[in-house]
Structure formats: C-alpha cells, structure tokens
Amino acid sequence: MQSSVRGQAMAAEIGEQPAVFDRVLSEGAPAVAAVAAEVARRAPRFVLLTARGTSDNAALYGKYLLEILLELPVGLTSPSTTTVYGARPALSDCLVIAVSQSGGSPDLIESTRVARECGALTLAVTNAPDSALARAAELHLDVLAGPELSVPATKTYTAQLLTLYLLADYWRGGRGEAARELPALAADLLDRDDEIGALAHRYRFPDRMVTTARGYAYPTAREAALKIMETSYIAAHAFSGADLLHGPLAMVDSKVPVIAIVPAGAGGLALRPVLDRLTEQAADLCVIGSPEAITRGAVGFGLPGGVPEEVSPMLEILPLQLLAYEIAVGRGLDPDTPRSLAKVTETH
Amino acid sequence: MQSSVRGQAMAAEIGEQPAVFDRVLSEGAPAVAAVAAEVARRAPRFVLLTARGTSDNAALYGKYLLEILLELPVGLTSPSTTTVYGARPALSDCLVIAVSQSGGSPDLIESTRVARECGALTLAVTNAPDSALARAAELHLDVLAGPELSVPATKTYTAQLLTLYLLADYWRGGRGEAARELPALAADLLDRDDEIGALAHRYRFPDRMVTTARGYAYPTAREAALKIMETSYIAAHAFSGADLLHGPLAMVDSKVPVIAIVPAGAGGLALRPVLDRLTEQAADLCVIGSPEAITRGAVGFGLPGGVPEEVSPMLEILPLQLLAYEIAVGRGLDPDTPRSLAKVTETH
Numbered sequence: 001m002q003s004s005v006r007g008q009a010m011a012a013e014i015g016e017q018p019a020v021f022d023r024v025l026s027e028g029a030p031a032v033a034a035v036a037a038e039v040a041r042r043a044p045r046f047v048l049l050t051a052r053g054t055s056d057n058a059a060l061y062g063k064y065l066l067e068i069l070l071e072l073p074v075g076l077t078s079p080s081t082t083t084v085y086g087a088r089p090a091l092s093d094c095l096v097i098a099v100s101q102s103g104g105s106p107d108l109i110e111s112t113r114v115a116r117e118c119g120a121l122t123l124a125v126t127n128a129p130d131s132a133l134a135r136a137a138e139l140h141l142d143v144l145a146g147p148e149l150s151v152p153a154t155k156t157y158t159a160q161l162l163t164l165y166l167l168a169d170y171w172r173g174g175r176g177e178a179a180r181e182l183p184a185l186a187a188d189l190l191d192r193d194d195e196i197g198a199l200a201h202r203y204r205f206p207d208r209m210v211t212t213a214r215g216y217a218y219p220t221a222r223e224a225a226l227k228i229m230e231t232s233y234i235a236a237h238a239f240s241g242a243d244l245l246h247g248p249l250a251m252v253d254s255k256v257p258v259i260a261i262v263p264a265g266a267g268g269l270a271l272r273p274v275l276d277r278l279t280e281q282a283a284d285l286c287v288i289g290s291p292e293a294i295t296r297g298a299v300g301f302g303l304p305g306g307v308p309e310e311v312s313p314m315l316e317i318l319p320l321q322l323l324a325y326e327i328a329v330g331r332g333l334d335p336d337t338p339r340s341l342a343k344v345t346e347t348h
Numbered sequence: 349m350q351s352s353v354r355g356q357a358m359a360a361e362i363g364e365q366p367a368v369f370d371r372v373l374s375e376g377a378p379a380v381a382a383v384a385a386e387v388a389r390r391a392p393r394f395v396l397l398t399a400r401g402t403s404d405n406a407a408l409y410g411k412y413l414l415e416i417l418l419e420l421p422v423g424l425t426s427p428s429t430t431t432v433y434g435a436r437p438a439l440s441d442c443l444v445i446a447v448s449q450s451g452g453s454p455d456l457i458e459s460t461r462v463a464r465e466c467g468a469l470t471l472a473v474t475n476a477p478d479s480a481l482a483r484a485a486e487l488h489l490d491v492l493a494g495p496e497l498s499v500p501a502t503k504t505y506t507a508q509l510l511t512l513y514l515l516a517d518y519w520r521g522g523r524g525e526a527a528r529e530l531p532a533l534a535a536d537l538l539d540r541d542d543e544i545g546a547l548a549h550r551y552r553f554p555d556r557m558v559t560t561a562r563g564y565a566y567p568t569a570r571e572a573a574l575k576i577m578e579t580s581y582i583a584a585h586a587f588s589g590a591d592l593l594h595g596p597l598a599m600v601d602s603k604v605p606v607i608a609i610v611p612a613g614a615g616g617l618a619l620r621p622v623l624d625r626l627t628e629q630a631a632d633l634c635v636i637g638s639p640e641a642i643t644r645g646a647v648g649f650g651l652p653g654g655v656p657e658e659v660s661p662m663l664e665i666l667p668l669q670l671l672a673y674e675i676a677v678g679r680g681l682d683p684d685t686p687r688s689l690a691k692v693t694e695t696h
C-alpha cells in the first residue's frame with residue numbers, strides 16, 4: 001500500500017468522486033429504492049446510526065437527513081454499551097443503520113448482530129458487500145466506491161453520503177432528483193485545485209486549527225478536521241457553531257486558523273452570529289461557502305449556487321479533502337499512509 | 349463577576365462539590381423519586397437528550413446510564429433540526445430530557461417546547477427552577493448546586509450527573525445506594541490538591557492535549573478537555589478510545605500529552621488496547637484511574653477502589669477540574685472569567 005509518489009492514491013481517489021457519484025446515481029439507485037421501499041413498509045419509529053471515524057461523520061449527516069426530511073427521532077449509538085457493557089435494548093420499531101467502509105470492525109458487527117436479535121430492522125451501508133457487517137444486517141447497501149487504497153477515506157465518505165441521501169429521499173417518496181447534478185458540480189469543484197493549492201500555503205505552519213458549521217454542514221466540519229488530523233497531524237478541532245460559543249471559543253485567537261463551512265440555506269444563515277463573534281475576536285477566518293458568505297472571511301472558497309442545502313455536504317467536503325492533501329504534501333508527509341494508522345481499524 | 353483573586357470562584361465551587369452531593373442525596377432525592385415514578389409509569393420507549401457545552405457532557409453520561417441500566421435506545425439531539433430547519437418529529441413514546449445549568453438558552457427552550465407539542469414526555473434538568481426551560485418542560489428536576497459564579501461550570505456538572513444517576517436508578521427500582529459514599533469520597537479526592545499541583549507543572553507549556561476514555565468515563569474525557577480549553581486555551585481534544593484509533597491517533601506524538609481516564613470496570617478494561625498503542629508510539633501518558641491502571645502511565649492519579657463504574661464519573665472529574673484550574677492559574681490566567689465567554693450562552 002506504500003505509494004511511490006506521496007499521496008498518489010489519495011489524489012487519485014479524490015479525483016474519482018464525480019465518477020463514483022455517477023455510479024451511485026445510475027447503478028446504485030435501484031438497490032437503494034428497493035431498500036427504501038422495505039424500510040418504508042416496516043415504518044420504523046426511531047432510527048439509530050452506528051459508525052466509527054469517517055463513517056461516523058457520514059452517519060451524522062444521515063442523522064440530520066432523517067431528522068429533517070423524515071421527521072424521525074434519531075440517535076447515534078455508543079457501540080460500547082452493547083459490546084463492552086452487554087446491554088440488550090428493546091429495539092422493536094427501530095431501524096439501526098451501521099455505516100462502515102470496510103464492514104470489518106468487530107464492534108460494529110457485534111452491535112449490529114445484537115440489534116437484530118433485539119428486534120431492530122438492521123441495515124448495513126458499506127463499501128464491502130461480502131463483509132461480515134453486510135452479512136450481519138438484514139438489509140445491505142453497497143456504496144459502490146470501488147477499492148480505496150489510501151488510508152484517509154475520501155471517495156467512500158462521499159459515496160456513503162450520497163447513498164444515505166438517496167435512501168432518505170426514496171423513503172420519503174422522492175427519486176433523488178436534487179442529486180442529479182452532483183457529478184458535474186463535483187468535477188467543476190475539483191478542477192479548481194489551483195485555488196486550494198494557494199490556500200494550503202496559508203496553513204503551512206500552524207499546529208492547531210478549528211473547523212465549524214451548523215446543521216447539514218456540521219458533518220463536513222468534522223470530516224474536514226479528521227482529514228487534516230490524519231494527513232497533517234494538525235490538532236484540527238471541529239465544533240458546531242452553537243457548541244463553539246459554549247466554551248471552546250475561548251481558545252480561538254488570531255493564531256488559531258478557523259475554517260467555517262457556510263452553504264446557502266438555513267444552516268449557513270444560523271452560523272452568521274458565530275462568524276460575527278469570530279470576526280470580533282480577530283480570528284483568522286476562511287469561509288468555504290456561498291458567494292455571499294465568503295466575503296465574511298479573510299480568505300474563502302466559493303461553492304456553486306443553486307444547490308439544495310441537504311445535497312451541499314457532498315460538494316463542500318471536496319475542497320477540504322484537497323486542502324488536507326495539499327497541506328500534508330506541502331509538509332513533506334505522505335497522506336496515503338499516515339503514521340500509526342491502518343486502513344481497517346479493529347475496535348471491540 | 350470579576351474576582352479579585354484569580355480563579356477564586358472556580359476554586360470555591362470545586363470545593364463545594366462534596367456538600368452539593370450531600371444536598372442532592374438528601375434534599376433532592378424525593379423529587380427525583382417522584383419524577384422517576386412518573387417516567388416509569390409513562391414507560392417511554394426511546395429517550396432523547398438535549399444540551400450544550402458542559403451540560404452536553406452530562407447528557408452523554410445520561411445516555412450511557414439509560415442505554416446500559418434501562419436498556420433503552422437513546423439519542424443526543426441536534427437542536428438545530430427543530431430550531432433552524434423546523435422539523436416536527438413524531439415523539440409519542442419518547443422521553444426528551446433537556447439538561448442545562450441556566451435553563452436560559454433559547455434553542456433548548458424552543459426545542460423542548462416543540463418536543464412537548466410533538467407528543468414527547470419532557471423533563472428539564474436545570475440549576476434554575478424558575479427558568480424558562482424548567483417551565484417549558486412537563487417535568488423538572490432542580491440539581492440544587494446553588495449559585496455558580498465562575499464561567500467554567502464545575503459543581504453544576506457533577507450535580508447534573510448525580511441527578512441523572514438517581515433518576516436512572518430510581519427508574520429501574522433502586523434507591524441510589526451506590527452513590528451514598530460520594531460526599532466522603534469526593535472530599536478525600538479534593539484533599540489531594542497537592543498531587544494535582546505537581547501534575548499541573550507537567551502541563552505548564554503545551555498548547556495541545558488529548559484526553560481519552562471509553563464507556564461511562566468518556567463524558568469525563570470530554571468534560572476535562574472542555575474545562576482545559578475554557579480556562580487555559582489549550583487545544584484539548586477528547587476522543588473515545590475507539591475513535592482515537594480511527595484516525596486521530598496519527599496526530600499524537602511524544603509532544604502531545606495524553607490524559608486517559610481508566611476507572612475499574614468494563615470501560616476501563618476496554619481502554620487497555622488503546623493504552624498499549626499509545627505506549628508503543630511513545631505518547632506522554634497520564635492515567636487518572638484505578639491503582640492498577642495508573643502504572644501504565646508516566647504519571648497518574650489514583651482513584652479510590654470499590655466504586656461502581658457508573659458512579660465513578662462523579663469522582664473522576666474532580667482531579668481534572670482541579671488540574672484545569674491549576675494549569676490556568678499557573679499560566680497567569682483567570683479561570684473565573686475566560687476571554688470571549690459569558691456565563692449564560694444564548695444560542696438559537
């Protein structure tokens with residue numbers, strides 16, 4: 001898995017995302033429609049999402065989708081309550097969705113198996129249809145991202161997002177219309193790698209960063225922080241805009257760069273007071289967002305207009321993946337093989 | 349609210365915690381028993397917890413309690429889905445618990461009001477019985493911590509934990525027996541402030557830290573990181589032991605101090621592989637934990653033996669509150685009034 005050129009696999013996999021979007025929308029949609037129909041038929045009243053790492057950020061996006069579009073109560077599980085403490089919750093009327101790139105993490109397999117025994121409708125969303133997790137769940141969706149060799153997940157993350165989006169949209173009776181333009185929009189964004197290269201220069205030296213967003217974009221802030229941590233070893237810390245004001249704002253000064261994700265829509269609007277507070281205390285602010293929002297930052301990267309907010313996370317993360325890659329390569333690191341990490345992490 | 353001596357209010361409020369525990373156990377228990385009886389009678393099938401900041405860490409502890417002791421599916425809400433996106437979820441058979449020190453944050457009041465309209469049984473857990481949040485919920489529990497003047501919450505946090513513990517224990521038919529020794533055990537721990545003073549010297553200079561734990565102790569890791577961020581402006585980052593291995597471990601090297609909370613019990617045992625990995629990569633490890641576990645770290649602080657794991661979070665956090673205080677004062681900062689923060693944070 002050692003690549004001869006630093007970050008070669010990560011760069012290639014970032015670049016594949018328009019094609020992966022296209023594949024999920026064409027080849028993946030029928031399976032998603034079938035699973036959504038079965039889920040709708042079973043009419044769960046509560047949803048629990050289970051995941052770790054990057055997939056946990058995709059699960060958080062799924063939480064927003066299901067809370068807002070399906071108006072269901074949704075929780076993210078703490079897998080240890082079943083795998084470490086042996087809890088056997090009563091889960092009839094519950095849908096449990098396990099999200100995992102490899103489908104191989106023992107704690108997810110075990111907690112999915114237990115959830116199924118406890119009466120939940122279980123669905124695994126993985127990039128590995130032959131995995132133990134896919135077999136443990138009653139239903140399975142393949143995110144169709146193809147083999148991912150770089151340790152930092154990129155195309156599997158956005159493929160998970162799109163699969164979860166289509167699931168939610170079909171479940172509520174849609175047909176994924178709002179996602180149709182994703183392949184073209186993603187290709188346009190990735191063509192702007194020169195802009196990201198320039199931005200990466202600004203982050204050549206800091207060893208701390210903060211990312212922030214609200215609502216649908218909050219998973220993007222978390223995933224961006226994780227990518228930057230994994231590849232560049234920067235202490236990148238994500239906060240929802242509301243939580244940032246409840247304490248962590250104290251540690252942000254002009255030497256801690258802040259990246260805010262501010263798409264058009266209600267979540268972006270709700271972040272405005274946070275941007276004001278950051279500006280007041282002279283934070284170094286970069287805005288990834290709508291053309292109007294990026295004027296709030298010292299630097300910025302404009303997202304395309306006309307994209308529904310619930311679809312935007314599949315685009316917002318692309319410049320941030322590129323940024324993580326560029327910062328790492330600029331620091332002489334190999335983002336494909338971060339120190340201390342393996343591609344499949346086995347936690348119990 | 350400016351104190352004449354740096355950190356005077358925070359130090360006093362940390363010191364009050366044995367008395368607050370005693371008050372909750374004696375004066376608070378009857379109200380908790382009555383609320384628990386009503387909750388048990390209504391027999392919710394799903395629980396949602398809503399909170400921000402320090403109270404969100406108390407809510408996370410509540411999540412573990414209810415998942416493990418009551419074997420219920422539990423979620424932490426994203427308040428923005430109702431307050432920003434206007435979702436109106438179907439919440440019959442749901443218990444929604446809002447946890448807040450001040451009871452004054454508009455987003456919690458609004459999301460509690462909406463939850464009640466949507467059919468949930470609502471319970472507010474606050475330190476402000478006359479607050480708008482207490483009035484918005486059908487049921488209310490006062491955590492009886494008394495006025496808290498220091499911006500970083502300490503005694504209100506542990507009072508929230510104990511109130512949630514008693515709620516869970518009465519709900520399942522107990523009488524809070526396992527918490528009886530808390531006042532005496534807490535007083536013993538706080539008497540060991542000289543040990544914490546020595547430990548604070550070790551953290552005189554770093555601007556990054558990592559805290560980690562699993563299970564019941566994970567909220568302690570998060571709350572410790574928040575206290576250290578608020579008071580000393582260190583980028584203190586909490587990870588569950590499992591999540592740490594899924595990416596963030598890459599940024600931990602010998603210059604990033606790690607504090608692990610490792611109580612006796614299943615959660616502490618489950619963290620052992622994480623401690624091994626940290627030791628392998630020469631992390632600077634401090635263990636707050638059982639006498640056996642602290643030998644794993646370069647430095648440590650021993651917790652009393654014989655305490656059930658679900659009660660331990662009310663003790664584990666005490667040395668970490670003292671540590672946050674000592675680091676801040678050692679750096680010439682006033683932990684009572686962190687820059688950029690107000691006591692009541694109004695988020696929408």
